[in-house]
Amino acid sequence: MEKSSIKSNSAQKPLSKIFNFHKIMDEKDIMLVYCGEFSQELNKTLLSFTERKFKAENVEDNTRRKVFNIMVEILQNISKNKIESTENITEVDAVFMIGNNNDDYILISSNMIGNGKIPLLKSRIDEVNSLDKDGLKQLYQKARLNNSLTESAGAGIGMIDIARKSENKLEYSFEELNSEYSIFSLLVRISK
Amino acid sequence: MEIIKINATEDTPAVTLDSVNNIYEISGRSLPEDVVVFYQPVMQWLKEFEKTPINDFELSIKLEYFNTASSKLILDILLKLEEVFLNGTRLKVKWYYLASDSDMKEAGEEYSEIVGLPFEITMY
Numbered sequence: 001m002e003k004s005s006i007k008s009n010s011a012q013k014p015l016s017k018i019f020n021f022h023k024i025m026d027e028k029d030i031m032l033v034y035c036g037e038f039s040q041e042l043n044k045t046l047l048s049f050t051e052r053k054f055k056a057e058n059v060e061d062n063t064r065r066k067v068f069n070i071m072v073e074i075l076q077n078i079s080k081n082k083i084e085s086t087e088n089i090t091e092v093d094a095v096f097m098i099g100n101n102n103d104d105y106i107l108i109s110s111n112m113i114g115n116g117k118i119p120l121l122k123s124r125i126d127e128v129n130s131l132d133k134d135g136l137k138q139l140y141q142k143a144r145l146n147n148s149l150t151e152s153a154g155a156g157i158g159m160i161d162i163a164r165k166s167e168n169k170l171e172y173s174f175e176e177l178n179s180e181y182s183i184f185s186l187l188v189r190i191s192k
Numbered sequence: 193m194e195i196i197k198i199n200a201t202e203d204t205p206a207v208t209l210d211s212v213n214n215i216y217e218i219s220g221r222s223l224p225e226d227v228v229v230f231y232q233p234v235m236q237w238l239k240e241f242e243k244t245p246i247n248d249f250e251l252s253i254k255l256e257y258f259n260t261a262s263s264k265l266i267l268d269i270l271l272k273l274e275e276v277f278l279n280g281t282r283l284k285v286k287w288y289y290l291a292s293d294s295d296m297k298e299a300g301e302e303y304s305e306i307v308g309l310p311f312e313i314t315m316y
Contacts (some may be wrong), residue, residue, distance in 0.1 A: 041224040046203050048222075061292040065257070069295070072259050080225065114293050141306060144264055157260045165295065 029100040035093050038082065038111075041076040050098065066165045066190050067098070067105050072157040074186065083112045089181050096134045103192060104168075110185040118174055118182060124156070125170050128163040136164045167188055193240055196233055204230055205255065211246060219254040222262035231265045240273045245281040253315070254288040255296065263299075267300050270307040275310040284310040291315050 031053060034046060050071060054064040078094045085091040094111035113121070132137060143157040151172040163170055193211045201208035205220040224230040241249075251273065258266065270285065277283050285307075287300035297313065304311035 033298075040203070043225075048202065062294060065293060065295060068257060069259075072257070076223075076225055076259060076261075137302070143303065143308070144260075144267055157264065161260045161263075 029150075030146075031098040031100050033095070033097040035095045038075065038079040038094050039077055040076070043072070043079060046075060046096065047071060051155060056129075060192075063105070063192060067107070070107055070162050070165050070188055070190065071098075073162050074107060074188070077158055078109060078111045081111070081113070083114065083181065089178060092177065092183060104189040105192070107188045107190070108185070111181055112177070112181050113174070113184040115176070115180055115182055118184075121184065122157075122174070124159055124174075125172055127162055129169045133164075136160060138163060162188055193244065194237065196237055198233070207234060209234065216250060217252040217254065218266075219252070221256050222258040222266075224259075224262070227259075227261040227265045231262075231269075234269065235272070238269065242272065242276050244281075245276050245279070245283075247282045249281065249283040250286060251283070252286045252288065253300075254290075256290075260297075267303065267307075270303055270309070274307050274309045284312060286312045286314055288314050288316045 002114070009072070032046065032050060034042075045070065051064070051068060054067065059067075075096060078096065082094075083089075083091060089112075092112050095109065097108045099106040099108070128136060140160045141158065142161055159170070166188045168189040168191060171189075173185045175183045179184060193209075195212060196207055196209040198204070198207040201222040203221060203223040205218050205222045208215050208217045210216070219316075222230075243315075251265070251269075272286065273283060287303065289296035289300060297315075300313040304313065
């Protein structure tokens with residue numbers, strides 16, 4: 001049981017710090033929060049739950065599809081890049097949530113990442129954030145032609161697609177857990 | 193040629209490659225985590241198609257959603273068809289999108305920009 005208390009503390013800390021998690025929880029309409037083991041089976045469950053909810057609330061088709069598409073990329077990024085517990089670290093549960101405010105839907109994810117992967121991921125996100133619609137289209141086309149599927153999913157074409165569909169700048173942070181691992185948090189807005 | 197008939201699931205599309213009834217279609221949702229495994233029979237079929245091409249071949253692509261990994265695989269399929277086309281086979285790709293789905297229309301336009309084969313984009 002000791003393990004689970006470590007998990008929840010370390011998983012919530014970066015979120016509360018960076019995205020003011022509790023404030024979001026209080027002020028915004030949170031549609032979904034999941035914390036735990038991610039797999040393709042679970043992804044399907046979260047996707048179908050969200051889809052039903054959006055349909056029930058008569059969310060406009062294009063917006064609903066954008067949220068769904070971005071959600072697929074975020075969830076598969078988490079489930080494909082799982083880090084198992086080792087002697088050096090207790091695995092921190094990944095988090096995924098969807099918030100809903102007046103202007104946007106907000107998709108937030110938070111998961112463990114090897115420190116070695118940070119520079120590339122950071123430079124990729126900074127690159128997509130620096131581009132306009134046309135620049136993103138060109139980068140996407142280039143990445144799709146050159147991209148090898150063995151490449152880490154999150155650092156490549158997936159992030160470009162998220163940026164294109166969101167039409168907003170991606171917000172992110174890295175918080176170091178130890179010399180090997182950090183928590184990577186990503187916040188994506190989809191304007192209504 | 194071998195007939196391929198795969199039923200749709202929650203995260204994989206229906207695939208029909210049927211040279212007897214002349215139906216070639218990929219439709220539904222393409223969101224598998226391992227796209228290479230899912231599309232392996234399709235790529236294998238296309239290798240055979242390249243050896244014994246069928247004139248007036250029409251592939252319909254009617255997707256509701258696809259993930260970026262699938263987007264790469266779809267490009268591989270189109271590039272393979274482009275090769276066959278450039279070798280002299282009459283063929284066409286029909287890309288379908290829902291009227292309300294501007295992203296899917298745009299996705300079709302982007303494929304048509306980079307692949308050199310007859311490519312028809314149709315609303316349904």
